[in-house]
Amino acid sequence: MASAALKLAPPLIRKSLLNDRGFREEYGFKTKATIAFESSGFSVQRSELFDAVRVVLAGEGPAELTGVEDRTWNLTNDAPEGELPHLVLSSDQQRLALPDFSFLSGDASTRIRSLEESASDVNLPLSAQEEWRSILVERALEDDEVDTFHSDICDTPIHMERIIRSEITAGESSISSLVPNSRRYYNRLVGAYDGSSSIQDYAVGTGREVFEQLAEWRPYEGFLFSLLLSSHLALTAEINTDHLDREKLEEAFDFLEKHGDMLSRLGAFEVGLRILPDRPEVEPFLLRLVHRIRDDDVEGEAGEFKLFSALFVLVDGELARTHLMAEEPPFYRRLASLAQAALIHRQLVQCGIDYDHFSKWAFNNRAEHYYMQSLADMRTDPRWNPDLAAAPQMQADFFGRITIAGNNFKANIGEGELRDTILADGEQSLIKLCEFPAPYFPGPLEGTENSSTALPDDLTSVIEEQLDSAEVKASSFIALVNSATIFKITSGHAELATKALRLVNYRLANLEDKSQLVGILNGLATVAAVSRNPELADELRILVRRYRRDSQYRFSVEEAMRMSLVASAAREDLMEWREFAGEWLTELAFGELEENEGEALSSHLSALLNSVPELWVSCARADAALQAWCQ
DSSP: OHHHHHHHSOHHHHHHHHTOHHHHHHHTOOOOOEEEETTTTEEEEHHHHHHHHHHHHTTSOOEEEEOTTSOEEEEEEOOOTTSOOOEEEEETTEEEEOOOOGGGSSOHHHHHHHHHHHHHHHTOOHHHHHHHHHHHTTOOOOHHHHHHHHHHHHSSHHHHHHHHHHHHHHTOOOHHHHSOOOHHHHHHHHOOOOOOSSHHHHIIIIIHHHHHHHHHHOHHHHHHHHGGGOSSHHHHTTOOOTTSOHHHHHHHHHHHHHHOOHHHHHHHHHHHHHHTTTOGGGHHHHHHHHHHHHTOOTTSTTOHHHHHHHHHHHHHHHHHHHTTTTTSOHHHHHHHHHHHHHHHHHHHHHHTOOHHHHHHHHHHHHHHHHHHHHHHHTTTOTTOOGGGGSHHHHHHHHHHHHHHHHHHTGGGOOSSHHHHHHHSOSTTSHHHHSOTTGGGSOOTTOTTOOOSSBOOHHHHHHHHHHHSSSSOOGGGGHHHHHHTTTSBOOHHHHHHHHHHHHHTTTOOTTOOOHHHHHHHHHHHHHHHHHTTOHHHHHHHHHHHHHHHTOTTTOOOHHHHHHHHHHHHTTOOSHHHHHHHHHHHHHHHHTSOOOTTHHHHHHHHHHHHHHHOGGGHHHHHHHHHHHHHHHO
C-alpha cells in the first residue's frame, strides 16, 4: 500500500521521502542505485561497488567488478603504506581514480583520519564533523549514508568553488550548479540567519563569528573567503587581518588585484585603509584596487561590473524562484546572493571566459524572477528598488563606499594620488567621474533603513514652494522625487504631493515628453513607499490610470505594473499590501492591452505570484483573465 501511495505523490515529495532513511526502514523500501563514471562509460550497481571497496580496504586483495555494460574492471588500492587508501579502477589500458571511500573501512583510525582530512580540506563546520565522528568512531558508513556524507562535504563554499571553476573550464555550467538549492550551503557561505533586523546587527553577531571561524581554519584562504561578504561596510569592519603575516597579506592583496572579483576588491580596500597605520605593506595595493574599480568599462564587453550585476540578478532571481529564503528578510537573501555572485565572479575571472556572453546568459535566465521579487520586497525594504542593481549604479555605489572609507580614515591617507583620487575633485577623482546623486543611493542591504540625512532647509523650501502653489506643473514634483532615496522624506512631504495632484485634477501641465512623465510617476511611487503614505499611493493610482489612457503620453503596462508595486509599498502590512496591489494589478489585467502586453503582464504576474503566494487571494481574477487573453 505504501508503494502504491508513493507512486501518487508529487515527484519532489516522493524523492524527499525516499531520501529519508527512517521512512525507507519503516516501510521496507530498499534503494537500488547505479553509479556512473561518465568519462569512461562505466556504470555499476552502488552496492556492488561498495562491497568491492570494503574487500579491498580490508586488505583481501584486488576485487573484480562487472559493469552494466558487461565490461570487467579491477579495483585496487595503490596508496603507499601509511597513507590513506587510493582506490583505482582499471580495465585494459584505462584507469579511473575513485573518490576517498575510507569511511567504508573496517579500521576506525582510517575512517577518522579520512574525516579529519576531508573536513579540513573544505572547512566542514565543527557540528557536522562531530556528527560524523560519532558514527565513524563506532562503525563504517552504510551504503545509504555515503551519499549523505558526500552531500555534506559538497555543501561547502570551498567545494562549490572548485565545482564551478571545473564546469566553467569544461563549458558545462548550469544554473543548478552555479546557484545551489541548499539552505545548508548558504548558511556556511554567509552564516545562518540569527534573527537580526538589520545588516548592522547581523555583522556584529553572526558575521563576526563567520570571519573568526574562517581565520582559524586557514588564515590566507579564510581572508579571501571573508571578503566575499563585503556587501556592506558594517561587514568589512569586522574582518581582521591579525592572523596574516606580511607575506601572506601582500599575497592576498596581489591576488585580488589581478584575479579577484569586484566585491572582494572593494572589501579589501576598506579593510586595507582601516589597517594601514599598522600594516603599511598594503599601501601600494590600495590605489591599484581603486583603479580596477574606477576604470572598469561598465557598459563594455569586458565590463566586470556588468558581469557582477548579471550574476547578482541570476543568483537572487534563482533564490526567489526556489523560495529558499522566503522566511528571512530581504537583506539576508541579498547578502547570500551577492556573496555567491562574487564567488562565481572570481572563478570566471580566473577562467578567462567571455564576460559579455556570460552576462547576457545570466541576466536573461532569471531577470524576471529577480525583478518581481525585488518589487515585492519593497513592502519591507522601500528604499531599494531592482533598478539599483544595474552595472553603472553598482559602480557608483562602490565609488560612494570608497569615498566614505576615505573620509572615515582620512588620517590614514597621506598626500598623493590615492588621496586625490578618493577625496579631491580632480579630473580623475571619483567625485568628478560619478554623476550626482548616484553614489548616495542606498545599497542592496539598506532598503529598510530610513535615511539619517534630513532634507536641507533650502531644498525643503523649494519643495514647499513648488507644491504648495496655485500653479503646480510637472516640474514642480522633480525636487521631491529626486530627494526620495537620499534624504529623509516625511509623511508631510508626501501630503504636499497628494494635495498638489488633487489640485491639478490629475493632469500634469507642461510635460516635456513621456520619459519625464514616467520618471515623475516612478518618483512619486517611491515617495509614497519611503514615507509610508497610503493616500499618495491612492492618488497616484488615479494618475497612472489617467495617463495609461492618454493618446500622447500612454506608457506600457509593464511600466504601470512597476509603478503599482512600488506605490503599494506605502502599505507595510502584508494584508493591506496584498489587497491594494491585487486590486491595481487586476485593474491593469482587465484594462486595454496592446500587442504583446498581455503575454508580458501574464508572465510578470506569474513570477510575482511565485514570490508572494499570498497575492493569489487578490490576483486570481487577474491571472485568469490574462491566461484567457494569451490563448
